Amino acid sequence: MATSLERPFDLFIGGRDVPGARGERRTLLDPASNQPLAQSTVGSADDARAAMEVADRAYRESNWSQDDGARRGKVLFRLAALLETNLEAFARLETLNMGKPLRESRGDIGYVVRTLEYFAGLADKLEGETVPVPGPRLDYTLREPLGVTVHIAPWNYPLLLAIRSVAPALAAGNSVVLKPASLTPLTAVAFARLTKEAGVPDGIFNVVVGNGADVGEALIEDARCRSVTFTGSSEVGHHIAELAARRLLPLTLELGGKGPVLVFADADLDRAARGIGYGIFQNAGQMCWAASRLFVHESLRVALLEKLRMIAEGLKLGPGVQDGVEMGPLVSADQVRRVLGYVSDARASGGSVVTGGMRAESPALAAGNFVAPTILADVPASSRAIREEIFGPVLSVTSFTDVDDAVRQANDTAYGLLGAVWTRDLATAHSVARRLECGMVVVNESPITYPQTPFAGVKASGLGFEQGRRALETYTRRKNILVNVATAKKKP
Numbered sequence: 001m002a003t004s005l006e007r008p009f010d011l012f013i014g015g016r017d018v019p020g021a022r023g024e025r026r027t028l029l030d031p032a033s034n035q036p037l038a039q040s041t042v043g044s045a046d047d048a049r050a051a052m053e054v055a056d057r058a059y060r061e062s063n064w065s066q067d068d069g070a071r072r073g074k075v076l077f078r079l080a081a082l083l084e085t086n087l088e089a090f091a092r093l094e095t096l097n098m099g100k101p102l103r104e105s106r107g108d109i110g111y112v113v114r115t116l117e118y119f120a121g122l123a124d125k126l127e128g129e130t131v132p133v134p135g136p137r138l139d140y141t142l143r144e145p146l147g148v149t150v151h152i153a154p155w156n157y158p159l160l161l162a163i164r165s166v167a168p169a170l171a172a173g174n175s176v177v178l179k180p181a182s183l184t185p186l187t188a189v190a191f192a193r194l195t196k197e198a199g200v201p202d203g204i205f206n207v208v209v210g211n212g213a214d215v216g217e218a219l220i221e222d223a224r225c226r227s228v229t230f231t232g233s234s235e236v237g238h239h240i241a242e243l244a245a246r247r248l249l250p251l252t253l254e255l256g257g258k259g260p261v262l263v264f265a266d267a268d269l270d271r272a273a274r275g276i277g278y279g280i281f282q283n284a285g286q287m288c289w290a291a292s293r294l295f296v297h298e299s300l301r302v303a304l305l306e307k308l309r310m311i312a313e314g315l316k317l318g319p320g321v322q323d324g325v326e327m328g329p330l331v332s333a334d335q336v337r338r339v340l341g342y343v344s345d346a347r348a349s350g351g352s353v354v355t356g357g358m359r360a361e362s363p364a365l366a367a368g369n370f371v372a373p374t375i376l377a378d379v380p381a382s383s384r385a386i387r388e389e390i391f392g393p394v395l396s397v398t399s400f401t402d403v404d405d406a407v408r409q410a411n412d413t414a415y416g417l418l419g420a421v422w423t424r425d426l427a428t429a430h431s432v433a434r435r436l437e438c439g440m441v442v443v444n445e446s447p448i449t450y451p452q453t454p455f456a457g458v459k460a461s462g463l464g465f466e467q468g469r470r471a472l473e474t475y476t477r478r479k480n481i482l483v484n485v486a487t488a489k490k491k492p
């Protein structure tokens with residue numbers, strides 16, 4: 001069974017599990033209890049280079065890249081079906097490793113299935129163009145795969161954020177080396193085992209687990225690397241951009257966020273409260289697109305805060321595998337310290353804690369990484385808790401007086417991933433959506449996305465985009481071919 005916890009989670013290179021050159025393993029902990037969960041291999045820079053070599057050879061020697069796109073599509077459809085058959089086991093593995101409630105993990109794995117299907121369907125739709133040129137000439141373009149594409153993923157949606165870029169890269173005919181986050185490699189390794197069963201040729205999909213600075217950098221610096229997709233913190237993203245620039249590698253960056261939510265005076269308050277609660281407490285707030293800065297019209301402030309406080313205090317916390325749990329633990333004890341550190345900063349800078357702001361109180365949760373859903377009010381805009389990404393279940397609330405004031409406060413951040421607007425007024429909805437410096441805006445919705453809709457950040461939130469049909473082109477290059485089609489002049 002691909003997902004069994006009894007068996008160590010090794011690297012996956014050339015179509016099989018390999019223990020890594022150093023044979024080093026680490027014990028991963030269940031974030032709900034901090035008890036040992038599974039053994040994961042820690043790969044090295046040598047393993048990274050070995051994977052690049054295998055991927056490069058498979059790219060050149062298997063017929064994956066040259067084959068009819070429809071055939072690649074078929075393999076990816078098979079992979080989607082296999083994952084769907086194993087959805088429950090994968091969801092459970094994701095929950096055990098990362099902590100989120102099973103219900104959310106089922107949603108995540110379902111999303112991966114849908115992403116694979118979406119790009120499987122596009123694999124035979126990579127079309128070039130013909131370009132009119134003067135004289136007896138024919139000019140056309142081809143879309144060719146790049147070669148070996150490198151993908152580096154974070155721990156908050158482990159399989160989903162890995163496959164979000166891997167699926168189009170494979171569909172376009174590339175071979176792939178994936179480095180999952182060290183804390184959450186389990187579903188990526190289990191998924192790799194399924195690719196073999198689905199008929200992905202050996203060496204076309206590889207997983208190397210290991211430290212970012214070690215394995216991640218070795219992958220990018222390898223001469224065979226042809227593109228980099230990185231999802232993670234803005235800090236590491238900047239560093240990766242420098243590494244990629246040295247080699248002129250195409251780069252996609254999906255980085256952090258500090259999403260603004262604007263609630264106007266005419267908003268449907270109950271719907272807004274539910275949407276806002278979901279947008280910050282889902283996945284215990286460990287979301288790049290968390291709607292973490294709430295700006296509410298001053299007339300609604302008291303009523304909305306009260307509704308949100310009730311939502312926060314009503315959430316059932318517990319181990320993600322337990323029935324009815326609505327919020328799980330944070331991914332690690334380090335993350336708990338980090339999040340509570342921001343709460344202290346908020347307090348020190350003059351903000352108040354409306355609810356939460358500490359570890360969960362129940363003794364049954366004491367051993368795990370549980371933080372109570374937290375709402376902060378009136379934290380000064382200069383506080384670290386407002387300027388930096390917290391990546392935990394912490395919402396900050398500030399009020400505004402008019403539209404310009406709301407937009408100004410919302411845009412006063414280094415980040416620009418997702419913004420949310422709550423209003424019944426059509427003109428306010430569309431005009432504010434345009435004025436927000438964000439890659440994505442939702443109106444009267446909690447954060448939501450689909451494989452067919454672009455996912456993009458601006459400012460410190462990223463470079464390029466993922467999802468949607470154009471994402472396939474990211475993993476191709478355009479070649480121009482010009483042919484002189486003049487016929488030879490007949491000799492008199």
Ligand code: NAP
Nearest residue numbers: 154155180181182211212213216232233236254255256288
């Ligand atoms: P992270 O520390 O930046 O790590 C992300 C990945 O990069 C991990 O696989 C990590 O490996 C690797 N890495 C670390 N240092 C590296 C280096 N020098 N060279 C190459 N790779 C390196 O982020 P995280 O803590 O896992 O995840 C949280 C962050 O991701 C948040 O900032 C969040 O906003 C962002 N995020 C963004 C999106 C989006 O779509 N925009 C989605 C989800 C998350 P190790 O695990 O070994 O450190």
Ligand code: MG
Nearest residue numbers: 181232233236
């Ligand atoms: Mg990190």
